[in-house]
Amino acid sequence: MTTELTLDAPRAPHARTKRGINWEKWGWIYMRVSGVLLVVLIFGHLFVNLFLGDGVSQIDFAFVAGKLSDPFWQWYDFALLVLALVHGTNGMRTIVNDYVAKASVRRILHTALVASTAVLLVLGTLVLFTFDPCPAGADPELVASFCEDIL
Template sequence: MTTVAPNIPAPRSPRRLRGRTNTELYSWLFMRASGMLLLILVFTHLFVNLMTGDGINALDFAFVAGKWADPLWQVWDLMMLWLAMIHGTNGLRTVINDYAERDQLRMWLKVGLYTATTITVVLGTLVIFTFDPCPPDAAADLLPSFCQAP
């Protein structure tokens, strides 16, 4: 009687460790801290935008322009953008590390993730700080009602 060896896939090759670092510990701590801060930032943002004043009926271009005229709301929205993007990127990085089996695939997925994150954060930051609701060379019929016509 002969026995056949079970068809078990070979284990993944261990990733090389470059010294002992606490990167995953710091990543774990960041996720907890940023998650708590994001809860405060997002729910305060929702409360201010939806519950105060005229509520959802007041949300329009003028409302956002008025909010971003105040440096407090620029920094608030910037913190939400940066924390949400870094928090989400870190979470997706963990998923990629857990489920991408080949080293080259894992590397390219992370390159795409970091590229998309960088582009989104840079463009979002530029929009928040360079937003001008009343550009001086725009046609008068395209300007919102609160802008002074040239």
């Protein structure tokens, strides 16, 4: 029995053998699209939280409550959460693929990445959209000044 060896002609167009969605391509595109958006969003995030006002020393519950009681910042932070976490997770996936040779270890790490990302996406989304800036019974010293009318 002889096996016939077929070679593509040099510089022949790459023929995709697998059908369906090319996930690696969309991952590659996602990194670039989300990257551009994240440059803008994170620059704004750092500017408002660490540069304007008193910077890091102004951040407390009342400061966050003042921001998150505004739908603009709710959706801003939601976009940050989703874009950044998925961007980071896909980057870590690339690194795992680069350095982990063993398929079983790779599988464990990929599962850990997907699981932690799913948990944090659900947690972060719930926090952003169920947040109460003036929780009942809270110390009036610790909440935003606009809570006076409510508490």
